[in-house]
Amino acid sequence: MLERTPLKDRTEVTFVLPADTPPGPVSVVGDFNDWxxxxxxxxxxxxxNRAVTVALPAASTHSFRYLAAGDYWFNDENAEAQDGANSRLHT
Known part of the structure; x- marks a missing residue:
């Protein structure tokens, strides 16, 4: 799930997942952190739940995925769009 907080010059996007699905550590990787x-x-x-907030420029589009333990990559099913293997979000 994605939560957005629009601010004057940026949007804070919070990436949220259930506490144990998938198990182990999970990070969000994307073009905003050089993957x-x-x-x-x-x-x-x-x-x-588990979450992390990332400040992104206002009116921008980004590709991202989640990476869990065991090199398990997966997308956010609540993202606005998919770009090939990646999820997409618009701020």
Whole structure:
């Protein structure tokens, strides 16, 4: 799930996944972090889900995927679009 908070010059996008699906550490990787695993790792929230917030430029489009333990790559089923193997989001 993607949560957005529009601000004056950027949009804060929060990437949210259930606490244990998939199990183990998960990070969001995309063109906004040069596809570097571990830069934006999801952490537990009080509601039981895991999340990480990334500030992105306003009115921009980005490709991303999730990377879980065991080199398991997967997309966000709630993303606005798919771009080949990647999910897409618009701020």
């Amino acid at each position: 570097q695993p571990g830069v934006h790792q999801l952490v537990p929230r009080k509601d039981g």
